[in-house]
Amino acid sequence: MQVKQYDINGDPTAWNDYVLAHPAGTAAHMLAWGRAAHVSMGHPLYYLYVEDEGRIRGLVPLVHVKSRLFGNSLISVAFSTNGGPLFDNREVLALLDQECARLAEELKVDCIEFRNMDRVHDDWPCKDEMYSVFRKELSPDNEENMMAIPRKQRAMVRKGIKFELTAEIDQDVGRLYSLYAESVRNLGTPVFPKKLFQAMKDEFGNDCEILTVCTPEGQAIASVMSIYFRNEVFPYYGGATIEARKYAANDFMYWSVMERAVTERSVEIFDFGRSKNNTGSFSFKKNWGFEPRPLHYEYYLREGCQVPEVNPMNPKYRLMINTWKKLPLGMANFLGPMISRSLG
Known part of the structure; x- marks a missing residue:
């Protein structure tokens, strides 16, 4: 060998x-x-x-x-x-x-x-x-998948449906990147270069799909890039506006990914990705009925x-994070790729 x-x-x-x-x-x-x-x-x-x-x-x-x-x-x-x-x-x-x-x-x-x-x-x-990572088997019946979501979280998905939100498949990264950049700035995180998103789309081809959520007026308020692998779907890079919260757009978005993955691709596993333990993202995914796995x-x-110890929980980076949240979006988008490329 x-x-x-x-x-x-x-x-x-x-x-x-x-x-x-x-x-x-x-x-x-x-x-x-x-x-x-x-x-x-x-x-x-x-x-x-x-x-x-x-x-x-x-x-x-x-x-x-x-x-x-x-x-x-x-x-x-x-x-x-x-x-x-x-x-x-x-x-x-x-x-x-x-x-x-x-x-x-x-x-x-x-x-x-x-x-x-x-x-x-x-x-x-x-x-x-x-x-922790969150993974769950899906039913081929989307009504069963809907009912498998715990009641309170299911109500949030239905809220987005009642607002008549729509899920659109984008062929380019433009809307996704704008929403992602705004979202991570609000979290105090430097944005990755737009070239990374385009390269993911180019390299994975049809196995990379961008789903964007819009209001009835056509305003894009949330978007996510998902990777399909074997019988799995992996929504990874996602972002939303602050306004998206009142529409429950993130909840609607992930349900739309799940629903489409089952209907269009016969996917059997939904991989919600990783979250830092004891964070808002961790709680959000657990509320969907997913059990964390370290x-x-x-x-x-x-x-x-x-x-x-390169992570936001390190006190060494707290000042940087708090400062970043206050940057004008244009400046954050200009400076972010120079820093984020080194985060790994």
Whole structure:
């Protein structure tokens, strides 16, 4: 068996076929995810795989994110909720770990971060109390899916329906990006570059869908980009105006994604993505009847380095967040991409 580096600009078939066949594979493991980060923000990719008799036996996609402000890391996978190593057996994992350690020394990174659903290394430092993921099986009958939503949350979905909101499928990222940029500014978070959204759309093709919610007057008030992977739908980048709250537009939006995914794509799993524990986003998803499942982020640390704490809960960043919320939207949109590309 040999560890090799995949040509990210070459034929994605062998890499993607392994991801699609592996039970722990996710949309973030697909070559499209890393290529979108590379094309839009220039981050180097180190997509490692183990080959045995011409077949892939395991892989790990690494994105190199380097910043004076946020550190120097190899992340599997950056700008996603998960994406840690996939492997056939522990021998394959050991080969991947060995090459990752060598690469860490060569690039002089502080650490390697594996974003896993479940623990892979019992002896590595691990964060398992910060993030949870929300996933749920769907019925092929949308009326059953509606009734499976707890009563209070179901009332919010019906509120959006009564307001006669409409869900439209956008072919470009324009409306999504405007709503997303406004939303994250209000949260005190720098916006990602528009190129990232376009690159995701280009790389995933028909498996990337943008749904925008409009009022009866035609005003766009909420929008979300979803990725389809196997039998799953994964609404990921989303945003809304402050006015959207009175229409229950976010509730209507996620129901519309769910409804459409079942009707148009026969989807069986709704992946609500990750949220930080004990936050508003965490409570919102739990109110839909989804049970949180802890994510396990594992770290290989070079000598003398510590587990990074790049998250909004870190007091070190509170002043920056509070200041960012007060910026004019135009300024936030100009400065945001210069900062967010280093967040990972």
